[in-house]
Amino acid sequence: MSFELAFQQALNGLSFGALLFILASGLSLVFGMMDVVNLAHGAFYMLGAYIALSVVQLTGSFWLAMLAAPLALALLGLVIEPLLLRRLRGRHLDQVLLTIGLSLVIVDLIGQLWGREVRSLSAPPGLDGSVTLIGGVYPVYRLFVIAFGVALAAAMAVIYRRTKIGMLIRAGVEDAEMLGALGINTNRLFASTFATGAALAGLAGVIAAPVFGIQPGMDTDPGLLYSLVVVVVGGLGTLSGAVAGSLLVGPADTFGKVLFQDVALAVIFAIVALVLLLKPTGLLGRIRIAR
């Protein structure tokens, strides 16, 4: 591998990692707070991409799509949590099963409403060009993705550490029931957590669309599978875990595809299995096992 190619792949790996962070942070947040592995996360991601597609078709504005899709997903989350998940509070495995059902419904309805063909969304004007970096031509949009991922991580870190909401989140990750005892409205907290997680999935759907395209099956691959891989490798339920997982999985997957081609997918999931076996809570996860 030449140096130029290696550099290019490194940038690709980083931008994939940044995308993975946006995708996985929502899953991680919901798990941390609610002890629910949201298996509909990939469906939310897919829905975000298709909503973006429609918004761009209607208004022509990618930026508006980047606002509208997360907002729509947040609203959906605000409906789903109180209506469905709350009824199963404390029954974590059943909540996970419920999200399987949700995923079936959302994915099939997307197919019905938007069709089952492969679609594409181009990068917004200004970011659709490419630049020359160290002897290679590189798409600007991927650099934007990296910048956006870093900015989001930084913003979330500030929220986590500096604000009252962040304090609530950190306390909730430790013991959400405890917050209830302290007089916090856990119903509102869980609903807004789930909505935020859905919004982040929707946001990831928009941002990933110009890179990965929009097609049936995207809910599973990359949607659900890669976000699971990231949070499992990094550790469920913590911001630093999501960051570490993305930084590890993004480049590993990119280089894996270049170096091993056919077996890349197997390699990634083998890493996951290994991490789960050796350290079931992930590399940076908290020790708390939900049954």
Add this chain to the structure above:
Amino acid sequence: MRYARWALLALAAAALVTFPYWSAPWESSRFATTVVRDALILAIFALSLDLLVGRAGMPSLGHAAFFGAGAYAAGIAGQRLATDQLPVTLGAAALVAALLALLIGVLVVRSEGIFFLMLTLALAQIVFAIAFQWTALTGGSNGLSGVGRPMIASLDFSAPELIYVLVAVTFLLVAILIWGLVRSPYGRALIGVRENERRMRALGYDTARLRLSAFVLAGTIAGVAGALSAYSTRFVSAQDAGLGNSVRAFVTVLVGGAGSLGGPIAGSALVSLIERIVPSLLPTDLRIAQAILGVVFIVFVLFARQGMVGLGRSAWLRVRR
């Protein structure tokens, strides 16, 4: 009274096996035969998963790996060994699925709950990735076509009625096998593991081995189901080993009722109804069978966690009272 019940069951079994023959005068007999055949394959698959989910309390979301492994093994063994003999190809399917289940089982049996679910999902995804990308062996994304016909000696089972009979007889054998397992001391021990693994250990049961044995057994039966599916369609798709298929089996078990013999069977009837019959009742441009299945599943998880069998049982108790 007891004999009457057995006679009734035997009659029902005979009616099931001979379905394509007595339904022949009926206009949609051929379509119905394939629907029932596929429902029975799903029932075998779901019965095997229920051994884990319902009996031993192991919520596997990767069971399609073994279904897929069995399907591929039957197809590939037939092609590579240039034989159509059922004992060879079905034996290969069972063996490969069992070995794969042993390998994955060793890795997963010590974890529980959501972690068991994610670990089985991840490991099954490796199997799917191999099936999808090892084109030379599996046909990759194109799938494996030209699966051989199932033959026992010179008897060819590839005609639609005969493949149906093969599936129905296998289904009955699997149902009897599982009935024999769950009422035996072995089945009781699995329930003990589900309810309180720690106590079982303190009683002198090697629970890790018990769970592993159930995992391998369930994987083997799933492999047989996969092989039957390969014989039926003469085709294996990577999706057979994919997450969607695992989810389908899981939904079938829960909707029907986990931890009972009738549950997975009733579930496969309902799932087949939604997947195969309901679409023909809807306008052709409305393809929402999976969404309906999802809604049904959600309703069961929310309001009837014991599934159709549980609903039936409580309704029966109310009637008797």
Add this chain to the structure above:
Amino acid sequence: MIETRELRRAFGGVVALDGVSLTLSEGERRAVIGPNGAGKTTLINILAGEISPTGGSVRLAGQDITRLRPWQRARLGLAHVYQRTELFAPLSARENVALAVAARRGPYRVFRAPPRAEYDEADAVLERVGLGGREGVSVRALSHGERRQLELAVALAQRPRVLLLDEPTAGMSPVETARITDLVAGLDRALTILIVEHDMDVVFRLADRVSVLHEGRVIADGTAAQVRADVRVHDVYLGKAITVA
């Protein structure tokens, strides 16, 4: 019958057991007492194999079992009644005991109903612990006291050589306590019993010998009368033992 040598166990920096050596001869009934945090439950859990010691060894009937898993120890004749009720909730009392009876023959028997003899034996054990007539009742429908009796029945059905009792009377009414104490007192004298208990009446009624655990060490060891007279024990218990005497 069961013997520990220099057992140590630390959790992080906290030393729960600091060199505990105990020897119980066959048929002996030994109580281990001590204030909360003395290491009693850690000791029982190490004996049962649920946690492993950081140092020292455990022997059962002369055989070193320090590295054996709980199920292997159970096969060698060690039974454990937990402090908290650990039963199979949806099953009936009879089926709970039958699982213990069946454990001796192993689970790998298929295609036949559990033998009649296993249920008969289970019923006999239930009769012995005073649960005759309650065989078909599910665990959920039993009272707390009955569950503790059932726990004892499950342990006895293993036909153990050594019985570990972790606070068998915890949370019981005086009537229930008296009943379980009578039950244990009436057990076969060949059975070796190690009992951890807070209730001093129960301890002095059941135990041949008493070991006092304090901060992970055995600070006194002797017959019930000797321990009762021991000054150090009074210091530890702040006079609690005196009120009993």
